[in-house]
Structures are given as C-alpha cells and as structure tokens.
Amino acid sequence: MIWHQGPPPYLTFARLGQGQRHAVFTRLGGVSQGxxxxxxxxxxVADDPTHVHENQRRAQAVLHCVPEQVVNCQQVHGNHVAVVTAADGGGVVPATDGLVTADPDVVLTMRYADCVPVLLYCATRGVVGLAHAGWRGTVQGVAAQTALVMMEAFDCLPHEISAGIGPSIGPCCYEVGPQVIVAFATTFRDEGVIGAPTRHGHARIDLWQANAAQLRAVGVRSIEVSRYCTYCHRDTFFSHRGDCGRTGRFAVYLGLLP
Ligand SMILES: [Zn+2]
Structure with a gap:
C-alpha cells in the first residue's frame, strides 16, 4: 500500500486502478481523546459526537466529498449486500456488510478495528464495492458475495474486478478457539487458512488468505493484500483485540471519481 501524509494520514492500494477514489484511514490525525x-x-463507541463529526469531516475532505454523498451502513457481521445510489446519500443502510454502487455521486464507507476491509473496483463498468469481513462475515463469504452482486447487478466480469484486502488482524496474531476453527474448517479445506495448533485446541486463522481464496473462487484475480496487522500496529490502527475491546474504529472510504 501507499502511505499518504494527509492530514489526516491514509493508505491507498496501488493496484485498484484509475477511475476510483479511496482511502484507508488510520487512528492518527483526529481529535478524539484517550x-x-x-x-x-x-x-x-461512546465518543463525543462533535469529535466524531470533526474526524469524519477531515476524512471526507481527503476524498473531496460532502456528508450528503456518503453512504454508511449498520455493520452486523453478516453477508447481506446492498446496491445504493445517490438517493441513499447521507444515510445508513440497516443490517448490511457489503455496499455496491455505480453512482459517481456516492462514496461508500465502513468502519473497522481488526475486521477485514475488502475494496472492489471494476473499471470497465464503473462499479465499486466495499465489504466488512470479520470471522463471521468471512465464513459467510461477504467479500465474494459483494463481488457477485457487482457481476449480477452491473454485468462486471470477474477478471475485470480488482480487489484490495486492507489492514486487519493478521495470521501472526489471530488465535481462535475450537468454535471458530470448526466454522472455518467446514468452509475452507486446502486454502492454508487454518494454521498449526497453538494450545488447547486453539489455532491461528489467516483472514487475508480466507478472503482472497473466496474472491479467487468467484473469478477475481487481481488481489492486493495490505499485510498490515492491526494488532501488531495498534499504535497506527484501532485493534479491538489489541485494545481489549475498548477502542475506536478507523474508516475506509471508496467511490468512483465524479
Ligand atoms: Zn499481528
């Protein structure tokens, strides 16, 4: 990924291509406290709303967009995907972990702290998709589902879709217990998603590889993985696990160029 100073600082994927605008923000450059x-x-997360709104204003200034263009969603760790237009601008789509638009007046956004941001872009048809994939969303295939909606709703061809898998808890740090291992073992076979046992039925899971494998399974070939672990880099990113559940959320924004 490419690091931009801002302010506020943000990262971009080199391989997403021309015709879109996106930014993966960090926990740096805002006004929230503690x-x-x-x-x-x-x-x-019980922050002062005036602080959050100022942080959002700073992020949206980087994207050159206004709040009325931003489409947000209530993330619930599922695999529902919504197609949105400018009519949804300024709103929050309920119970959705995938957003897709072909409307250049729309900028999609979601928030993260260890879960996997997945950014999708089809330059040929002019379509973007954004997904939020924690372990539950990953097991339910939300990233691949978002790509499939781009194909079904806008005739995107899978090999024309570029993907970016953003900062999230990495295989270095994401140790899980038997319940999660079973969920992954029934979904993934030989993709190298489940690491060697660590202790008492625990193992490390590779959410990056899991999401990349699901995208490849629906034909997406151009995939850039950021390889920033939020837990390892919790001075730079919010990490739900690294901060023992008491933390904020960083944002990803993605839209077409107007
Ligand atoms: Zn790590």
Missing amino acids: HLASLNQSLM
Whole structure:
C-alpha cells in the first residue's frame, strides 16, 4: 500500500486502478481523546459526537466529498449486500456488510478495528464495492458475495474486478478457539487458512488468505493484500483485540471519481 501524509494520514492500494477514489484511514490525525485517540470514526463507541463529526469531516475532505454523498451502513457481521445510489446519500443502510454502487455521486464507507476491509473496483463498468469481513462475515463469504452482486447487478466480469484486502488482524496474531476453527474448517479445506495448533485446541486463522481464496473462487484475480496487522500496529490502527475491546474504529472510504 501507499502511505499518504494527509492530514489526516491514509493508505491507498496501488493496484485498484484509475477511475476510483479511496482511502484507508488510520487512528492518527483526529481529535478524539484517550483510548479513542484520535481519528475515531464511530458513533457507536461512546465518543463525543462533535469529535466524531470533526474526524469524519477531515476524512471526507481527503476524498473531496460532502456528508450528503456518503453512504454508511449498520455493520452486523453478516453477508447481506446492498446496491445504493445517490438517493441513499447521507444515510445508513440497516443490517448490511457489503455496499455496491455505480453512482459517481456516492462514496461508500465502513468502519473497522481488526475486521477485514475488502475494496472492489471494476473499471470497465464503473462499479465499486466495499465489504466488512470479520470471522463471521468471512465464513459467510461477504467479500465474494459483494463481488457477485457487482457481476449480477452491473454485468462486471470477474477478471475485470480488482480487489484490495486492507489492514486487519493478521495470521501472526489471530488465535481462535475450537468454535471458530470448526466454522472455518467446514468452509475452507486446502486454502492454508487454518494454521498449526497453538494450545488447547486453539489455532491461528489467516483472514487475508480466507478472503482472497473466496474472491479467487468467484473469478477475481487481481488481489492486493495490505499485510498490515492491526494488532501488531495498534499504535497506527484501532485493534479491538489489541485494545481489549475498548477502542475506536478507523474508516475506509471508496467511490468512483465524479
Ligand atoms: Zn499481528
């Protein structure tokens, strides 16, 4: 990924291609205080709303968009995908972990702290998709589902879709217990998603590889993995596990160029 100074600082994927605008923000460059310092973008973590709104304003200035163009969603760790237009601008789509648009007046956004951001772009048809894939969303295939909606709703061809898999908890740090291992073992066979046993039925899971494998399974070939682990880099990113559940959320924004 490419690091941009901002302010506020943000990262971009080199391989997503021309015709779209996106930014993966960090926890740096905002006004939130204490454990939410400083660029917390979530109103759901008991932050001062004036701080969150200022942080959102700073992020949206980087994207050159206004709040009325931004489509947000209520993330619920599922695999529902919504197609949105400018009519949804400024709104929050309920119970959705995948957003797709072909409307250049729309900028999609979601918030993260260890879960996997998946950015999708089809330059040929002019379509973008954004997904939120924690372990539950990954097992339910939300990233691949988002790509499939781009194909079904807008005739995108899979090999024309570029993907970016963003900062999230990495295989170095994502140790899980038997329940999660069983869920992954029934979904993934030989993709190298489940690591060697660590202790008492625990193992490390590779969410990056899992999401990449699911995207490849629906024909997406151009995939860039950021390889930033939020737990390892919790000075730069919010990490739900690294901060023991008491933390903020960083944002990803993705839209077409107007
Ligand atoms: Zn790590």
